[in-house]
Amino acid sequence: MANADVVAYNIAAFISTLFLLEFGADKFIDHTAVVARRTGIPETIIGLVTAGGEWEELAVVIASLARNRASLAIGNIVGSAISNILGAFSLGLLFHPKDSPIVFDRSSRIYSLILLVLTTFVTPIIYSSTRTIWLVCGSILIAFFAIYIGSVGWAISEGTMTAPEDSDSDDSDDSDEGNDSDDSDDSSNDESTIDVVAERTSDHTNGNYHRPNGSAPIEYDEQTNQAAHAGSSATQILPRPSRPRPRTLPYHISYLLLGFLAICLAGYVLSHAATTITDEFGIADVLFGVVILAIATTLPESS
Template sequence: MLPFIDHIPSIGGQLALYAALFVAGIVLLEKGADKLVDSLAIVAKRFGVSQTTIALLTAGAEWEELAVVTVALAQGHRDLGLGNIVGSCIANVIGSFSLGLLFPGDRVLEVDRSARLYTALLGVVTLVVGALAWTNHLSKPLGAGLMLVFAAYVAVVGYAIYRGVMEPPVDSDSDSESDSGLSSSSDDEEGLNSGPNGVSRVETSSTPLVNGIIPGIGLRRPKSTAYHVATVGVSFIALSVSGYLLAGSSTAFAEAAGLTDTVVGLTLLSFATTLPEKLVAVMAARRGQSGILLANTVGANIMLLTLVLGIVLCTGDVRLSDKTRMYDLSVLMGSSAAFIVVIYTGYLRKWVGGLLLVGYVAYIVGNFVIKDV
C-alpha cells in the first residue's frame, strides 16, 4: 500500500518495516491528538469562534483518507478506495462518535447551534449521495459536482472563522484567560492554578518571570495565540501522517492474508484510517469539548462524501455491487439518521454510545459473513 516499501524485494523485510511504521503511527497518533484537542480549544476561545466551526477543517478533516485513496487509485485499486470511503463514514458515525459518548469527562456534553447546523448539512449530503449511489448514478459529472460542493463548504466555514476572528467577544482576554476544561497534563495551563487554599490564581503579564516562571508561585505565563495556532497545524499534520502510516501498514497485512479490496476497504482500512478520529473523539469528550467531538464526525464525513468521493468518481463511472448497495449503504444511511437524531435531541449519553458501538461491531462482522455479489 505504501509505494516505497512495495519495492523492497523481501516479503519479510516489507512486513517488518510495515510493523515499525504501524508503531510509529500509534505514537504520532497519541501525541498529535493530545496536543490538537488542547490547542484547538484555546484557539477557538481566543478567536471567539465556535469550537465546532474551527474544528471542521482540522480535527474533522480527512486529509489522511485523501492520501490513502489517492495511493489506492494510483495503484489501480479503485474498489479499495471506494470501500474505504463508505466504511470510514460508517466508522466515524458509529465508531468514533460512540467512543466519545462512552468516555465522557466531568463536564456535561452539550450541542450548540452551529453543531446542529452542520449536522443538518451532513444529513443532506449523505441523503443525496446515498440516493445516487443506491440507484448506481455515480458518474464523472457527479464527481466534479461533489468537489465543487466541498469548495463551497470550505468557503462557508472559512468565512465563519474569519467573521469570528474579526469580531472577537467583548470579554475575551488572551493574556489572562483560563481556558478551563483542558487536561491537567497539558504543558500549557494558561496561567491558571490553585493556591494553597484551593483558590485559583491567574498570573498577570506585568509579573517578572524567571525562566518563564513566576517566582514564588511556579505558574507559567500563557503561551501566545500564534504558538497554539502553530501547535494545531503541527498536530494536524501528525494525525494525517499517522493515519496514512496506520492505513498503509494495516492494508499490507490484510492483503498478505488474501482479503479482497472491497472487504479490506470497508473494514480494516476504514478502521485504521479513522483511528485518529477515534482518539480525538475520546480526548475531546474527556475534556468536555463537545464541539470538537461533533466536528470530528461531521467534518470528516462531509469531506469524504464530497472531495474524496468526487476524486474517485472523476477517474471513471462507478457501479456498486448489490451487497454494497443493500448492506453497506443501508448501514451508512441508518447510522447517519441515528447520529442526526442524537444531535438534535441532545441526548449524548453513555448507553447511546454503547448501542452505536455494538452496531459498528455488528457491521464489521457482517462484512465478513455476507458475500459480495
Template structure:
C-alpha cells in the same frame, strides 16, 4: 502468506496510529494557541478544530498519492459510520443525565442528514466526479461560513474541540480548582483555566510545535496508507474493506474517547457537535478531495463501495438525527453499537470482496 511481512506491516501500522494521534494533538493544540496569539476569531478557531478529521484527511491524501483511492474512500465511509455507530453510541451509553439535546445539537444533526443524503444520492447515481467533488469542497466552505455566522448571531452554539482539548498556553499539568490539570481544560468548552504561574511560551515555540504536528500527520498518513495496503493484500481483503473496518476504527479512537468522557460528564451537546462536525468534514472536504483527484472514476467496478455501505452511511445519519430529536437513551446507544458490530462482521465476511 508471508507471516514475517504481515507481522512487520501490522507493527508498522500500529506505530503509525500512535504517530497519527500525536500529530493530530500537536497540530490542533498549537493551532488554537497560535490563533489566539494572532487574534483570530475564537469562533473560526473552534470551527476549524472541532470535528475536523485531520487524521482521515491525511490518510486520504497519502492513499491518493500511492494510487490507492479505494483505501482512501473506504477510510472515509468507514469513519463516517464509526463516528455514529461506534463513538456516538458509546456517548449515549455513558450519558446518564437524560437531559434532552439542545437546539444547536438539532441544527447540526439536520445539517449532517442533508449532506449525507446529498452524498449518497451522488454516489448511487455514479455522479461523484471532479465537478461534484469541487461542489462538495465548496459546500464545506459554505458550511464553515454559515455556521460561523449562526454562532455569531446566537442561533447555534460553537462546536467543541474534538480530538484533543489540551490547548493550554504552557506546558505541564498544573492542578486547577476542579482537580483537573490545566492541559485538560479547554476555553472552547466554556471553562476558565487558572493561569500558569510560569511565563507563557513564545509564539515561535507554538509555531514550531504546530509544524512538528503537521509533519507527524504527514508521515503517519504515508505509513498508514502503505502498511494498510500491504496488510490488505496479505489477508486478501480489498482496500475498500480494510479502510472501512480497521483503518476507520483506529483513526476514530479519539472521537470514541471524547464521546465517552463527554457522556460521563453529561455534556451531550459536545457528543453531537463532535459527531456531526466530523462527518460533515468527511463527506464534503475528504470525499471532495478524492473525487477531484479522480479516484472515483471507476467507483462502480466493485472495489470502491457497494449499495450496502451507502445504505449504512445514510441509515446511520437517520438514526443519529432521530436520537438527537427524541432525546438520549442507553437503549438507543445499545442499538447503534450492535449495528456497528454487525456492520463490521458483514464487511469482513460477506462483503470482503
C-alpha cells in the same frame, strides 16, 4: 501466499503509527489554537479549524489518494462515519449519567440536520459508476463544503450557533493563556489576604476570633489562643506558590509544525501499510478501509 515478514512488519507499523497520528493531531490542534489567539485570529476560525476538522482522517485520505488508492480513502470516510455514529455516539448514550437527562442544544440539532441532508444527497452517488457523475458531484460537494464553512462561521460570529467543542484538546496550553490574567488577579488579592491574616492574628492575641461574615466573636482560652497565634504566624511565612510562566510564541509555532509533520508522516505510513496488507491478503481496499482503518483512526477520538 502472504509473506509473513511483510505482513508482520506492516501490522506493527500500522499499530505504532496510530499513536504518532494521535500525538501529531493533538499537538497541531492545541498549539494552532494558542497561536491563533495570540495573533488575533477570530475565535470562529479557531473553533472551525481545531474542532470542526478531523485531521487524522484527512491525512489518511490525502495519503491514500496520493498512492492512487481512492477506494481505501472512500472506505475510510464511510467507515469513520459508521464508527462515530454506531460507536462513539452510542457509547455516549449508554454511559450517560442516569440522574441527568440528555439535552441536545440548538447547534447540535442544526449540525445533525445538515449532516442528514448531505448524506441523503451523497448516498445515490455511490451506486453510480459513471465518471462524469462523480466529477460533477465532487465539484458540487466541494462548493457546498465551502458554503457550509462560510455559513457556519457566520452563524457562530452572529451567535446563532455555538462553535463545536474539541474533546481531544489538552488543558496545558489553555493554562498558558490564562497565566497572565491569573497573576494579575492574585496580585490584587495579596493585600486583602495579608489584612485578613493580620486581623486574625490580632484577634487571636486578644482571645477572640471574628468570623468572616461579621457574626459575634468566639471566645478562646489561653491554650487555644497560643495555638492559634502560632498557626497564624506560620501562615504568614508560607511562601506564595509560583505559577509557571506562559510559553513563548515561537515555542507554540514549533510544536504546531511538529504536529503537522507528524500528521503527514503518520498518514503516509498508515496508507502505505494498509495498501501492503490488502495486497498481501487480497482484501478489497474499501473493506479494509471500512472495517480496520476507519475504526483504528476513530477509536482514539472516542477515548
